[in-house]
Amino acid sequence: MASTEDRGIIEDLQRIGRLLGRRGLVVADDGNLSARTGDGTIWITASGTRTDDLAPDDLVRIDLEGQVVEGTGRPSSEYRLHLEIYRRREEIGAIVHAHPPVATGFAVAGEPIQDTALAEAAYSLGAVPVVPYRRPGTGDVAEAVVPMLDLCWAFLLANHGAVAMGRDPEDACRRMERLEHVASTILTARLLGGARSLDS
Numbered sequence: 001m002a003s004t005e006d007r008g009i010i011e012d013l014q015r016i017g018r019l020l021g022r023r024g025l026v027v028a029d030d031g032n033l034s035a036r037t038g039d040g041t042i043w044i045t046a047s048g049t050r051t052d053d054l055a056p057d058d059l060v061r062i063d064l065e066g067q068v069v070e071g072t073g074r075p076s077s078e079y080r081l082h083l084e085i086y087r088r089r090e091e092i093g094a095i096v097h098a099h100p101p102v103a104t105g106f107a108v109a110g111e112p113i114q115d116t117a118l119a120e121a122a123y124s125l126g127a128v129p130v131v132p133y134r135r136p137g138t139g140d141v142a143e144a145v146v147p148m149l150d151l152c153w154a155f156l157l158a159n160h161g162a163v164a165m166g167r168d169p170e171d172a173c174r175r176m177e178r179l180e181h182v183a184s185t186i187l188t189a190r191l192l193g194g195a196r197s198l199d200s
Helices: 004-021 079-088 101-109 121-122 137-147 169-191
Strands: 032-036 042-045 059-062 068-070 096-100 154-157 159-164
Touching: 004 032, 004 159, 032 068, 032 079, 042 079, 042 137, 059 121, 079 096, 079 137, 079 159, 096 169, 101 154, 101 159, 101 169, 121 169, 137 154, 154 169, 159 169
Parallel strands: none
Antiparallel strands: 032 042, 032 096, 042 059, 059 068, 096 159, 154 159
């Protein structure tokens, strides 16, 4: 029987998935979510599940070696990426990987998002680097993000999508929403003739 903590995490991840869907930040079975428990295991979306319509059975619990300890599905193919972040950042309690259209456009262009465009972004998001392309679902992706992890709370995966980290699922989700908002604002400013930085 799931503990109160586990039920809370599962409900949070379900809620975040629905919200990401309503915001247009995930489609079909794109993206994956995870959260760390008090005992160090991780609840993560199962492979092939719709992020915006998660049932409790669409989440599995894994240990830090990636072994399933609860649930019947296979963990998301990006589980190595999630585990690498949790191993290296003790303060991270949740991770959102999504494909927000505008931010992913920056990722496809190989263009980082600087923290000098919006005051809110500078405070709550920070600079968002681009991680070099590696084939999704492989351990190479996890290795590629390591140099960035101490520098940011969100990053773009070249030609793939975006990752936001937080202290809990809500925090990670807000950073993903903020990332897409900032990317959209910068793109709009460029269409209007150019984006000015905070210090210009």
